[in-house]
Amino acid sequence: MASKDLRKAGLKVTLPRMKILEMLENSENRHLSAEDVYKGLMESGDDIGLATVYRVLTQFESAGLVQRHHFEGGQSIFELDDGDHHDHLVCVRCGAIEEFFDKTIEDRQEKVAKDNGFKITDHSLIIYGLCPECRDAE
Incomplete structure (x- = not known):
């Protein structure tokens, strides 16, 4: 930019x-x-x-x-905002954030929306858990 x-x-x-x-x-x-x-x-x-x-x-x-x-x-x-959609994994201990994209998850969300009469205009998926470093420290 x-x-x-x-x-x-x-x-x-x-x-x-x-x-x-x-x-x-x-x-x-x-x-x-x-x-x-x-x-x-x-x-x-x-x-x-x-x-x-x-x-x-x-x-x-x-x-x-x-x-x-x-x-x-x-x-x-x-x-x-680079225009590419992605979702996030967030570590609940250290706050580390990882981005990911999974076509299967995206396709499933589209199907769920369609089955319920929705047209997706925007969405986000955030998965909370422990990153490898924090998990290893337990």
């Missing part, structure tokens, strides 16, 4: 928006809280306040640039 993507989404290109977008694009972790973005910006020497981070992430969500997830714990997690 670049400044043209911000303009295409109807957002003015500003330094805070570009820095936050870079943070989301370049992070090893695709799923970041506003606090994670803020800490990353502070570590890289960028002086952007936490309130600005929240405001920009909300603007990005409204513009369709990021998706907001509400996993267990109540904290909002953001990821760039």
